[in-house]
Structure formats: structure tokens, C-alpha cells
Amino acid sequence: MDFSIAGILLVDGLTNGAIYALLGLATVLVFAVTRIIFIPQGEFVTYGALTLAILQTGKVPGTIWLLLLLAALAALAESFQTWKRHKSVASAALAGLRVLAFPVAISLITLWAAPQQFSLLVQAGLSVCIVTSFGPLVYRLAYQSLADASSLVLLIVSVGVHFALTGLGLLFFGAEGFRNPSFWDARFSLGAVNLSGQAIIIALTSSAFMVLLWLFFERTLYGKALRATAVNRLGARLMGISSQAAGQLTLAMAALIGALSGLLIGPIATVFFDSGFLIGLKGFVAAVIGGLVSYPGAALGALLVGVIEAFSSFWASAFKEVIVFTLILPVLLWRSLKAGHSDEEH
Template sequence: MDFTIASVLTLDGLTNGAVYALLGMGIVLVFSVTRVIFIPQGEFVAYGALTLAVFQTGQVPGTVWLLFIIAGVAAMMELVSVWRHRGSASPAVKAALRTAVPALAVGLVSLWAAPRQFPLAVQALLSLALVTAYGPLVYRVAYQSLAGSSSLVLLIVSVGVHFAMTGLGLLFFGAEGFRNPSFWDSNLSIGPLTLSGQALIIFLASAALIVLLRLFFERSLYGKALHATAVNRLGARLMGISTESAGQLTFAMAALIGALSGLLIGPTTTIFYDSGFLIGLKGFVAAVIAGLHSYPGALLGALSVGAIESFGSFWASAFKEVIVFTIVLPVLLWRSLRSPHANEEH
């Protein structure tokens, strides 16, 4: 291996690592606020890429119909829940409408826009809005009623949600894979390296989202509320912060991060209905390296995962996935020896 090959592999690893960093930070965000190890994070990646691919054909994506179904289920659950607690129809109906109307609005706009084949940037924004709308609904349907359960129960629910979303992806998108057009076709030459426009967009979008997340948590009231919920869930509730709203906002942000990752990685590889699981697992490895609590740690872990994957594919392409996921074992062993053992929950 000479310097040129090593440079190309490093660049490729950093490009993939930038996407894994977004997923890793999304997993850290969800776990910090809700204690959910969010395995379906990768499904949002596949949904984002496949939704844009279907928009490109001028057809209505299956995510629109699925969004209507989930919005209806979530609204019905909210209606029944508020009715039982308050015994009045008016607040129950209002709560159901608050749950369903934003998602229905996004779906109706998508129905109108799909056959008109707007420019790629507009279709990408519609895809982001569609998949982001799934986040609060998934939390309401699958997790909100179990928010006080143990981490093990929430993990089991996450496995179930993963299989459900994968199966629904097969139903609404089919088994055929799609590859999206690049957002920027130009190439930049840097010495012996050639940096594609799509790779540059991946770096810039990842960096911008990381900065925005930092500003959100440090400067905005909602960000501080999420941080308070992550630090002390009971204390945040006593201070008037709605943990249910915090969970829904967290899942919306996770869905946005996943959808953006799908749009970024879609032009670089063919995406199938189940491709998100493997991509999401690599983000999970980055989150585990960070201890499921550190955003800078998730970033560094993701870049390391990307570099190891790139060099591993060069030296032993058949075992590159094995090499990447084996990283988790020494990390877990080191954390187990370094941290004192304690009861899981009280």
C-alpha cells in the first residue's frame, strides 16, 4: 500500500464516518433523554433515501400511506388516553388533532407534490419532512406508554419496532434497490486525491448539523429542557418539563438525523428496504464507543469506525463487517473493567 491508496482509503473512511457520526449522535440523543436504545435508527436512513428515490419517479412514496396509518393509530391512542384521564370529549379530541394534524399536513402536501416532479432540492426537503414526522408518532405508538419501564423492556420494544419498520419497508417500497442522483456532480482535485461533490456535501451537512445540535442544546429553551430531562428525568418533571413532549421531540430529531443520513448516503450506494439496519448498527458501534452519553465521543468513534471499515475492506473485504463489529467487544470489556458495577434500575 502506497501513500496514494492510503489517502484514498482514509478519505473514503472519513466520508462514511461522517454519516455514522450523525447516526451515532442520534442514538446517543435518544438514549440520554428516553433511555431507549433505538435500534430502528437505521430504518429512518432507508426510509429517507427510498422516499426521495420514489419522488424521483413522479410517484407517491409508500411512506405517505404509512404515515397516514400511523398518524391515525397515534391519534386514536391519544384520544382514548386523554378521555380516560379527563373524562371529557373536548380535550381528548384536541389532543388527538395535535397528534395527527402535522403528519397529515405533510402527507397531503407530498400527495400534491409527488406527480409534479419538483427539483431535487424540493423533493429532498419533502422527504426530510415526511420521515421526520414519523419520529413523534413512533414514540407515541410504541414507547410513550412504556416510558417508565426498564431499559431491557424498552430494548425489546426497539427490536420489535425494527422488525415492524423493516417489514413495512418491504411492503411499501418492494425488494428493489434504489440509488439517488448526486446533489453535486463536480469533482475537486486535491493533490493525488479527487474529492467528489457529494463527499463534500456529506462533510458540510454533517458539520452543519453537529454545530446546530450544539447551539440547540446550549442556546434554546427546548434544548435546555431536553438536557435537563437527560440529566434527571424526575427532577425535570417536577420542574414542569413534560417528559412526553421531550420524548416526542427527541424522536423527531432522531428521525430527522436518520432521514438526512439517508439522503446523504443515497447517491453513494444502492439502498434497499433493509439496508438501514447495517448502517444503523455502525452508528450504534460509534455510540457504544462514546458510552451512549458523549456526543464528541460518538463523533470520534464514528470516524474511527469509518476508517477501520475502509482499510478493512482493502485488506480483507469479505470480513470488513466482522472487523467493524468486533470493535465493540474490547470497548465493552474496557468499560466494564473501568466502571463499577451497579444495579440496573431502582
């Protein structure tokens, strides 16, 4: 390996690591606020990339019909819960309409816009809105009633949601893979290394989103409410912060990050209906490196994962996934030794 090859691999690793960093941050965010190890995070990536790919063909993406189905089920569940609490048909109907409002609106816009063949940026924004809508619905249907369950139960539910979304992805997108057009086709030479415009967009978008997340948690009321929920769920509830609203907002942010990651990774890799699991798992490895609590640690871990993956693909391409996932073992061993005690002792 010479310097030019090492430079190419380093650029590829950092580019992929920037995407894994977003997924790692989403994993840490969801776990910190809800105690859910959110395995389906990668499905949001797949749905974002494939929704944009279908819109590129001028057809209505199947995610619209899935979105309407989940919205209807969530509206029924919310209406029933409201009726049990208030015994008012009007209040129950209003609660259901609140759940349906945004999914129905974005679905109608998509049904009109899909055949119009709008620009790539408009289609990308529409894809992000569609996939982001899934977050609160998934939380409402799968997790809200189990909010106080143990982490093991929530993990089992996450596995079920992952398999369900993967199977539905096969139903709505088919087994064929898609690769989206690049958002910027320019190429720049840095000595022996060529830097693509898409790689620059990935780096800038990931950096900008991390800054926006920091501003959200530090400067906004909703961000501070999520931080309070992450620190002490019971205390936050006593202060009037709804754990249900916090969970839905957290899953909406996770879906937004996943959809954005799908748009970024679509032009540099062919995405299939089941590609999200491996992509999300690498984000999970990055989150574990950060201890599932540290956002900077997860971001740095993601860059490490990306670089190791790139160099592993050169030296031992058949084992690159094994090498990447083996990273989690020494990290877990180090953290267990550092902790020095077990929860059962208390």
C-alpha cells in the same frame, strides 16, 4: 498499498464516518433522554433515501400511507387517553386533531407535489419532513406507555419496532435497491486523490448539523429541557417538563437525523429496504465508543469506524463488517474494567 490508495481509502472512510457520526449522535441523544437503545434508527435512514428515490420517479411514496396509518392510530390513542383523563369529548377530539395535523398536511402536500417533478432539493426537503413525522408517532405508539419500564423492556420493544419497520419497508418499497442522484457532481483533485462534491456536502452537512445540535442544547429552552430530562427525569418532571413531550421531541430529532443521513448516503451507496440495520448498527458502535453519553466521543468513534471499515474493505472485504463490529468488544471490556463495580452491588 501505496500512498494514493491509502488517501482514497481515508477519504472514503471519513466520508462514511461523517454519516455514522450523525447516527451515533442520534443514538446517544435518544438513550440519554429516554433510556431507549433505539435500534430502528437505521430504518429512518432507509425511509429517507427510498422516499426520495420514489419521489424522483414522480410517484407517491408508500411512506405517505404508512404515515397516515400511524397518525390515525396515534390520534385514537391520544384521544382515548384524554377522554379518560378529562371525560370531555371536545378535549379528546382536539387532542386527536393535534396529532393528525402535521402528518395529514405533509401527506396532502406530497400527494400534490409528487407528480409535479420538482427539483431535487424540494424533493429532498419533502422527504425529510415525511420521515421526521414518523418520530413522534413511533414514540407515542411504541414507547410512551412504557416510559418508566426497564431498559431491557425498552430494548425488546426497539427490536420489535425494527422488525416492523423493516417489513413495512419491504411492503412499500419492494426488494429493489435505489441509488439517488448526487447533490453536487463536481470533482476535485488533491494530488492522487479525487474528492467528489457529494463527499464535501456530506462533511459540511454533518459538521453544520453537529454545530446546530450544540446550539440547540446550549441556547434554546427546548434544548435545555431535554438536557434536564437526560440528567434527572424525575427532577425535570417536578419542574414541569413533560417527559412525554421530551420523548416525542427526541424521537422527532432522531428521525430528522436519520432522514438527513439517508439523503447523504443515497448517492454513494445503493439502498435497499433492509440496508438501515447495518448502517444504524455502525452508528451504534460509534455511540458505544462514546459510552452512550458523550457526543464528541460518539463523533470521533464514528470517524474511527468509517476509516477502519474503508481499510478493512481493501485488505479483507469479506470480513469488513466483522472487523467493524468487533471494535465494540475491547471498548466494552475497557469500560467494564474502568467502572470497577456493578449496579447490583448497590
